[in-house]
Structures are given as C-alpha cells and as structure tokens.
Amino acid sequence: MKRVGLALLVVILLSVPACGESLTLVLDWFPNIDHLPLYVAQERGFFAEAGLKVNIVSPSETADALKLVAAGKSELGISYEPQVLVATSEKVPVTVVGRLIGHPLSTVLYIKGRGIEKPADLSGRPMGYTVAGMEDVLAKAFCDLNGIKDYKLVHLEFAIVPSLISGKVDSVMGGFRNYEVVELELQGYKPGYFALEEHGFPDYDELVVIANPQFVKENEKAIVSFRNALSKAIAEIKKDPQSALTDYFKAIPESDKKLERLALEKTLPFYAEDQNLSVDRWKTFADFALKVGLISRPVEVEPILWTE
Known part of the structure; x- marks a missing residue:
C-alpha cells in the first residue's frame, strides 16, 4: 500500500506545473472589463483545474508588467502589442504567450x-x-x-x-x-x-499576455494550461456575458457596476477569438511601427511569439 501511495504521489507531483502552486500575473492597469477573461477563469476554477493558482496583481503604472516580467520578478503580465514591440526593439526580454483583446480598442x-x-x-x-x-x-x-x-x-x-x-x-x-x-x-x-x-493603421492585438522567456522555456506545460483556461473563459463570456459579469463583480466588488455593464457591451466583440499569435499579423504591425518611428530598429517578431 505504501508503494502504491508513493507511486500515486509521484504521478500527482509530475502533473503539477514546474512553476509550483502559484503564478503572479501583473495587470497593465487597475482591474477592468478588459481583464474579464482572467477573473472568469479564476472565479470558475479554470486555472485551478489546470493546476494553476494565478495571483492577479494591479501595477502602480502601465509599464510595470513589462519591467517585472523581463526582470523575472513576475511570471506573467498584461501588456499592449505596441508597447511590447517598443520594449523588444530596446532589447527588453519578454515573450508573448496569449491574447486578451484581439483588436484595437x-x-x-x-x-x-x-x-x-x-x-x-x-x-x-x-x-x-x-x-x-x-x-x-x-x-x-x-x-x-x-x-x-x-x-x-x-x-x-x-x-x-x-x-x-x-x-x-x-x-x-x-x-x-x-x-x-x-x-x-x-x-x-x-x-x-x-x-x-x-484610418491607415494595421489591425493588432490591444492586450496581450507576456511572460518571462526563461520561465516559458522551463514551463511550457504551464503556459499551455494557462492559455487553455483563458480560451475557456472567453468562450464562457461570449456564451453568457451577464453571468460572467456576476463573476467579475464577485472578484472586484468595489467596481463601478453601471460603468462596467456598459463597457462590457462595447468590449464583447473585441475579446480574442483564440490564442493563436499570427506572425504575419505581428510583422505587419512591426513594419508599420518602424515606418512611423514608434521603433527605431526592425523587430523580428517570430522569436517573441510563443506557439504550441
């Protein structure tokens, strides 16, 4: 019996992501409806089912997520595609692993x-x-x-x-x-x-999930699990937005409920259709960013986009 119990324990431990019990995710701003998929995944146990405990943290400024993720002080963060391209052009090490908002807001x-x-x-x-x-x-x-x-x-x-x-x-x-x-x-x-x-801009991902490159390299199963939970949450939001909003208010009780209800109506069409990161789409925007002077040197997008 002891050998069976030990074997079972080994199986359980091997099924837990190498990152451990907890991941820290730093938002780009204070909690809002743009982040709804994260809170739905948290409240409905999608992260937990995937063996992840995600600690969602608000930043003091919008660039915090990039800085903390690049420095290895946070495993995950939320950023913007233009911001990621600027950081990459300046040799800041981050990897894009998912999408929250798939079109410009x-x-x-x-x-x-x-x-x-x-x-x-x-x-x-x-x-x-x-x-x-x-x-x-x-x-x-x-x-x-x-x-x-x-x-x-x-x-x-x-x-x-x-x-x-x-x-x-x-x-x-x-x-x-x-x-x-x-x-x-x-x-x-x-x-x-x-x-x-x-009006002349290429389509791009407004909000993306970024990760520390070393963390990604060592914890690919955790990234897959996170992306799957996020996809499941977005599907639930689109199926029943009001139920998802109830989850959000439970997680963020201090939120302005009237504002958030109206914001959700306008945000629904913009949640990412999937977690696929298109190299061609990112390259188009990176080329545009270089042309208009947002970045000063070309950025190779394929190395910073994580694909299964």
Missing part, C-alpha cells in the same frame, strides 16, 4: 457637435495623447496618414474625459472605445471616434 476620440466629422476636421486643433513616447508617435502617424495639418499635441497623462469636456483638446489619441466612450455618455455627451484600423 484605442481610437482618436472626440465629442460630437463640435465641428468634427472626418479626420481632416482635426486640422488646426489641439490633439491630446496619453503615454509619452508611444501615443504621441501614433498621434503624429494618424495625422500624417489622414491629412491633418497644423495640429498641436498635448500630453494629458490619463485625464482624457475632463480634457475633452473642458475643451483643452478637441481629440485624444488613446481614448478607448469601450471606457472613455461610456464615461462621456454617462456625463451626457455624444462621443465620436476614429477607429485606428479604419
């Missing part, structure tokens, strides 16, 4: 009724941007691609909605079509936006 946001109907109407007006070194470059690219002239770029940090309402700027590069749009609507304004992928 970022837009050039404005308020309707103020004389803006087409991109060219932004000529001669101040345009805000959020993240310096990334969104300002993308703002210039948007203006160049769409014939916008005599504009002034204004760094807003993340005061997007107040800056639009006050008239400090007439548009903002980096306003999300799910959150800032809803915030404007809740304050009685009619938001409008220019979708990047409809």
